[in-house]
Amino acid sequence: MIHSLAESPLGPLTIVSHEGRLRAVYWPGHRGAPAPSALGERVEDALPAATRQLAEYFEGTRREFDLPLEAVGTPFQRTVWKALEGIGYGRTATYGELASAIGRPGAARAVGAATGRNPISIVIPCHRLVGASGSLTGYAGGVECKRFLLRLEGAEAIDPGTPRG
Structure with a gap:
């Protein structure tokens, strides 16, 4: 390395x-x-x-990354991280929505834990996950970094308590 x-x-x-x-x-x-x-x-x-x-x-000139990735984690974590890549630029999803998308509708907390261990920030866009109400939740770089990235992308859910549109 x-x-x-x-x-x-x-x-x-x-x-x-x-x-x-x-x-x-x-x-x-x-x-x-x-x-x-x-x-x-x-x-x-x-x-x-x-x-x-x-x-x-x-x-602001790139919306998708084209890089060879080697995210090291458990099979479940890698499944979650792969699903994160499906949340498009400027969009958000909830932990529950992502859990449903991977076929584990009751696993929102496990999805949150896997997301918190995402080693490839920004490129694997865990910043696009928000709470069920649209609120910003924890982020390895800090909530202010998450807010900055979502604003950069023009995402709708960028402030705590903001309902998802």
Whole structure:
């Protein structure tokens, strides 16, 4: 594994690559992120395509990512993370809706737990999940980062208590 830092409007993102695949995107202060020493050697640009595509996303010129991914997790977590990729740019879904979409309608809490362990922030768009009322819930980068990303995308549910439209 190797890693590098990429600038973002919310501070430097840590990009982790393993054999040319994106393994993680961590925020500054990312809850649950491993120590930098566990991310392999720090290099100038661990995955140039990821650095470029994230910059384009923040500039508002990219709505979808086209990167080889290597998200490490349990089979259930990977199922949830794959389903997250189906929530389009500027859209939101609830944890319950995602649980139903993967065939586990009673598993909203388990979906929330899996989402909280998503190692590839932004690219696997866990920021697009909201509470049943449309409220913003926890986010590894912090609720303010989540709010920023949803506003960047023009999503409707961007403030706590805002009903989903």
